[in-house]
Amino acid sequence: xxxxxAHLDLSMNAMEWNRDLQKPxxxxxxREAGMTDKPDRAKGTVSLPELRKGNIGLVxxxxxxxxxxxxxxxxxxxxPEQAWAQTQGQLQWYNTMKEAGxxxxxxxxxxxxxxxxxxxxxxxxxxxxxxxxxxxxxxxxSLISSDxxxxxxxxxxxxxxxxxxxxxxxxxxxxxTGRLNDMGKALLKEMxxxxxxxDATHLCDxxxxxxxxxxxxxxxxxxxxxxxxxxxxxxxxxxxxxxLIEKKAVIGGALDAWMMVPGWQRGISDPKKMHCNLEKxxxxxxxxxxxxxxxxxxxxxxxxxxxxxxxxxxYDLETIADLQNIPALLTKRGYSFSDCxxxxxxxxxxxxxxxxx
Numbered sequence: 001x002x003x004x005x006a007h008l009d010l011s012m013n014a015m016e017w018n019r020d021l022q023k024p025x026x027x028x029x030x031r032e033a034g035m036t037d038k039p040d041r042a043k044g045t046v047s048l049p050e051l052r053k054g055n056i057g058l059v060x061x062x063x064x065x066x067x068x069x070x071x072x073x074x075x076x077x078x079x080p081e082q083a084w085a086q087t088q089g090q091l092q093w094y095n096t097m098k099e100a101g102x103x104x105x106x107x108x109x110x111x112x113x114x115x116x117x118x119x120x121x122x123x124x125x126x127x128x129x130x131x132x133x134x135x136x137x138x139x140x141x142s143l144i145s146s147d148x149x150x151x152x153x154x155x156x157x158x159x160x161x162x163x164x165x166x167x168x169x170x171x172x173x174x175x176x177t178g179r180l181n182d183m184g185k186a187l188l189k190e191m192x193x194x195x196x197x198x199d200a201t202h203l204c205d206x207x208x209x210x211x212x213x214x215x216x217x218x219x220x221x222x223x224x225x226x227x228x229x230x231x232x233x234x235x236x237x238x239x240x241x242x243x244l245i246e247k248k249a250v251i252g253g254a255l256d257a258w259m260m261v262p263g264w265q266r267g268i269s270d271p272k273k274m275h276c277n278l279e280k281x282x283x284x285x286x287x288x289x290x291x292x293x294x295x296x297x298x299x300x301x302x303x304x305x306x307x308x309x310x311x312x313x314x315y316d317l318e319t320i321a322d323l324q325n326i327p328a329l330l331t332k333r334g335y336s337f338s339d340c341x342x343x344x345x346x347x348x349x350x351x352x353x354x355x356x357x
Contacts, residue, residue, distance in 0.1 A: 001327050001340065002119060004348040005320070006060040006252040006301035007201075007223035008046060009138070011090035013305050021047045022102060025319045039267060043309030045319045048102055052126040054321030057119035058106065058345075060222055060301070061094065061133040063087040063157075066164055067141035074166045076141075083142035091155060094133065104130040107156045109356045112349070134352070136199060136222065139164030139173070146190055153194050160191060161199035161222070163207060171207040174234045180210040192217040197355055200224070200244065201301075205233060212243050218355035219247050220348075223254035223301035225284045230262050238291060245292045248354075250347045252301020253281045257312045260284065264312075271315035278314045278322075282329050285343065295339040299347045300326070 013019045017038065019028050025047045035041040051059065065086035066076030077083040097103040106112050115132040118124070136159040143149050162184055163173030170184040180188070184207065191198060192215060200221045203211060221244060227235035236244070236251070244251060257271055258264035260280040271277075285298045292298075304313060304320050316322070327340040335343075 001055065001324065001344050003054060003056045003300065003323055004058045004060075004345045005051075005056050005304075005323070006220065006250075006299055006348055007136075007138075007254070007303050007306075008059045008061055009064060009303070009306050010046070010059070010061045010133070011093045012062065012064055013044070013046065014093050015090055017044075017305075019044060019047075022049075022097075022100070023047060024049045038307075040305070040307065040309030040311060043311050044305050045309060045313065045317065046305040047319075048097075048131055049127070050319045050321045051131050052129065054319075054323050055119075055126060056131075056320065056323060057126070057129060058115065058132040058134070058348075060136045060159060060348075062136050062138045063090045063142070064138040064164070065090075065142045066139055066166075067169055069167070072166060080141060080144045080169065084144050084148060087137070087142045087152075091135075094135065098130075101130060104132050105156050106132045106134050107158060109353055112352060112356070116349075134158050136160065136197075138199075139168060139202070140170045140187060141168050143170075143187070146186070149187070149190055150194070153196060157196065159197035159199050159220070159222070160187075161201050161203075162187060162211070163202045163204065165202070171211075172204045173202040173207075174204065176204050177206055178204065179206045180214070185210075185214060188215045191215070195355060197351075200249070202234070205237075205240075208240060212247070218351060219244065219249040220351055221249060221251045221301075223252045223303040223306075225254055225259045225281075226287045228287060229284055230259055232259075234259060241288055241291050245288075245297050248297075248351070250297055250299045250351050251288055252299045252348075253285050255281060255302040255304055255313050255317065256306065256308060257314070260314070266312070269312075271311075271313065276314055277316045278325060278329055280314065282326070282333060285330075286333060295335065295342045296347060296350075298343050300344065 068076035
């Protein structure tokens with residue numbers, strides 16, 4: 001089944017992890033054998049050939065570069081200008097993939113319909129098709145000014161998550177607290193005028209509720225799970241899910257194991273011992289569907305290879321191509337073929353088509 005993944009850090013993997021994503025996953029793992037600079041070396045799950053193999057023809061692909069103040073212990077850049085430059089390097093990787101015929105950027109409904117026609121043509125083999133991508137910014141720290149926002153939009157940026165982890169220049173994120181500052185409020189206003197989608201993922205609770213009150217444009221949560229199943233501020237509470245549903249948002253299920261099962265300890269827990277398999281993401285999806293009373297607000301936003309690999313994802317997923325096993329798991333729970341289509345791609349398509357009218 002045609003699949004959309006609403007959150008992949010492709011350029012980060014290419015530029016910071018130095019992964020040649022044009023190669024098959026097994027070749028990337030072989031190249032990284034014996035490397036110890038990052039915990040996920042030789043355990044990656046994503047590459048462009050694997051996306052094609054899994055019929056994942058469209059992704060939301062990120063730029064990401066955090067600014068960190070002197071007292072912020074998180075990794076990141078020491079000035080917004082450095083962070084901006086990092087995102088521009090990532091942008092050039094996407095442009096290079098376009099030039100190579102590996103990827104194609106989607107910025108409007110004309111692009112989208114053309115790309116869907118290509119990918120839904122079963123007469124053409126998937127390995128001849130470029131991966132479509134919608135450019136998203138995870139954490140807005142790198143936007144030095146509103147001029148930079150307009151420049152980014154002109155380069156195809158179509159979604160922004162104002163926060164990431166910790167304190168941010170525009171909004172505080174995971175493991176932080178605090179309401180939107182004046183810069184954050186102004187950013188939301190500019191995004192609304194530019195028709196940029198608000199990604200509610202990573203917003204701390206205070207900032208989340210401010211954003212829900214202030215923002216009147218299209219909203220999604222590219223990669224987020226449920227607090228009722230894994231109790232952490234990174235997840236959405238049922239009250240948050242209800243307001244997102246009211247605002248016609250779509251929430252993408254994330255495959256980071258610590259977000260899927262309670263009690264996960266980074267660097268210690270093992271997916272099999274923690275019973276972390278793809279069934280667990282169905283639990284999160286089902287929870288949202290039960291709140292909504294339908295399947296119109298759930299999608300896939302894996303975050304695979306988002307600074308973790310097979311050591312911290314479902315044990316029954318070898319590569320991202322195994323997303324094709326999700327429809328069978330949904331069917332086993334009583335979901336219809338139409339429900340599966342909604343979750344695998346139609347919900348993301350609907351929000352894009354409505355946003356880009």
